[in-house]
Amino acid sequence: MFASWINGALACGEDLLALALTNYGHFTSMQVRGRAVRGLDLHFQRLKTATRELFDASLDEARVRAGIVAALDAAGVDDAGARVTVFSRAFDYLRPDRSVPVDVLVSLSPPREAVATPAWVKTFAFQRPLPHIKHVGTFPLFQWRRQALRDGFDDALFVDARGRISEGSVWNIGFWDGAQVVWPQAEALRGTQEKLLQAGLAEVGVAQRHMPVEARALGGLKAAFAANATGVWPLSGIDDLALRPDPVLMESLQAAVRAMPLRPL
Known part of the structure; x- marks a missing residue:
């Protein structure tokens, strides 16, 4: 794993504590090649739809795009596996019905291709x-x-x-x-x-x-x-x-x- 970035900045343990303790959020995983992705619009739509359903919040596509690019820049790579996780450090499990602002976590890993072995x-x-x-x-x-x-x-x-x-x-x-x-x-x-x-x-x-x-x-x-x-x-x-x-x-x-x-x- 290269590293993880939250809202465009390098993530630390404290940043991830809310996600680890509540385990409430959603994500999408994509393979980036030459800083391009097949089905990029499908990944964005998945993230935006789930954010509305789980957090009653909107998610700007440009924010997600910028977060991925910032992570690639920081890692100095053009090819990677990228996981975009949407969660909220403001989420309160006692009042999960409240609308809260969301955080965008981008995690990079080495690029991967499916093996052809049956x-x-x-x-x-x-x-x-x-x-x-x-x-x-x-x-x-x-x-x-x-x-x-x-x-x-x-x-x-x-x-x-x-x-x-x-x-x-x-x-x-x-x-x-x-x-x-x-x-x-x-x-x-x-x-x-x-x-x-x-x-x-x-x-x-x-x-x-x-x-x-x-x-x-x-x-x-x-x-x-x-x-x-x-x-x-x-x-x-x-x-x-x-x-x-x-x-x-x-x-x-x-x-x-x-x-x-x-x-x-």
Whole structure:
């Protein structure tokens, strides 16, 4: 990790105490390349929408942009993983209904790309609270991933109370039925990479469909993949069902990503 900056200044332990003690806030993670980001507008929209819902406050896009640029300047880098966390040192858990000003925390880490190694995942019955918000309540995500690893799998995949596949621990999932990409319908965090893929697949002419996908009824699906801000990677199996990674599908997905332009900060 390079370092963290809060409201444009280098963060210290006292600055982060409110976030650590209350664990109330939200964030977005992006990969910066040459001081540009794919889906930058999607990250800004995510931050602004969640700030209104959690804090009854507005968030200026220019403030976020300036915070990221200031962090890159201070670190002396143009490529990085950037996490933007919105919280409030004025937040009072005794009166969480009050509108409070927000703080913007930018944390930089070395740039990262998803590895192409296929992953075999295990399903768990779990639904994140407020699944549409990328909030800082990540404990269960990592606990289920830990359990999956202890059970000999590579990661955790969640299903809802009706048995429908929703999302992975920190990624979205898509399927291939041999003719089109199938996006599972269930309550989940709709990731920026998922949205970029959907737009990019439309650009390159790949058919898509949204429908409920039950974990126990995957027989008609030929391949699956995972996606988040670091990229896209194939899945080799779900529970006891083996899946064969499809090189043509993966190339189509990569082409869809490349079809989406980088937006300068």
